[in-house]
Amino acid sequence: MMVARWQFKARFGMKQAAIDAVKEWWQTVGGGIGQTDYTIMTGSIGAEEALVTVDVRVDDLTALNEQWERLAQRDDHKQWGERFEPLIVSGSTRWEIFRIVG
Numbered sequence: 001m002m003v004a005r006w007q008f009k010a011r012f013g014m015k016q017a018a019i020d021a022v023k024e025w026w027q028t029v030g031g032g033i034g035q036t037d038y039t040i041m042t043g044s045i046g047a048e049e050a051l052v053t054v055d056v057r058v059d060d061l062t063a064l065n066e067q068w069e070r071l072a073q074r075d076d077h078k079q080w081g082e083r084f085e086p087l088i089v090s091g092s093t094r095w096e097i098f099r100i101v102g
Contacts, residue, residue, distance in 0.1 A: 001057060001058070001059060001060075001099075001100040002057070002058050002059070002060060002061065002064070002097060002098060002099050002100060003055050003056065003057055003058075003097070003098040003100060004055075004056045004058060004064050004095060004096075004097050004098075005053055005054070005055050005056075005095065005096045005097075005098065006053065006054045006056070006093070006094075006095050007051060007052065007053040007054070007092075007093070007094055007096070008051075008052055008088045008089070008092045008093040008094075009048065009050040009051055009052075009088060009089040009092035010050045010052055010087060010088055010089070011050075011086075011087060011088060011089055012050070014086075014087045014088075015042065015049075015050060015052065017087050018052060018084070018087040018088055019040065019042065019052060021080070021083065021084050021087060022040055022052065022054060022084075023040065024080075025077075025080055025084075026038055026040070026054070028076065029071070029074060029076055029077045029080060030056075032070075032074070033067045033068075033070040033071050033074070034063075034066075034067050034070070035056050035058075035067055037056065037057040037058075038054055038055060038056045038057070039054070039055045040052070040053075040054050041053045041054075041055070050089070057100075061097070064097075
């Protein structure tokens with residue numbers, strides 16, 4: 001089992017709108033590509049206040065790659081990205097992949 005962590009920083013005053021957009025994405029597009037086991041988190045204590053992360057649990061890298069390949073085919077993802085971009089700090093998005101060991 002693995003966790004794919006996607007993170008970004010919300011623009012000042014836009015964090016709740018960004019979180020709402022992420023929730024919408026995972027309930028629609030994410031669910032449609034098979035990303036149904038996820039947790040959305042935000043910075044609180046000892047983390048940047050603007051930080052938002054989403055942990056997606058997947059069986060392995062093959063499953064994650066298959067999800068991302070399905071994602072590339074979806075026009076609704078591209079449209080969502082255009083609406084989402086003004087809510088986040090440009091260049092702040094990144095993915096990290098973790099292996100669950102216990």
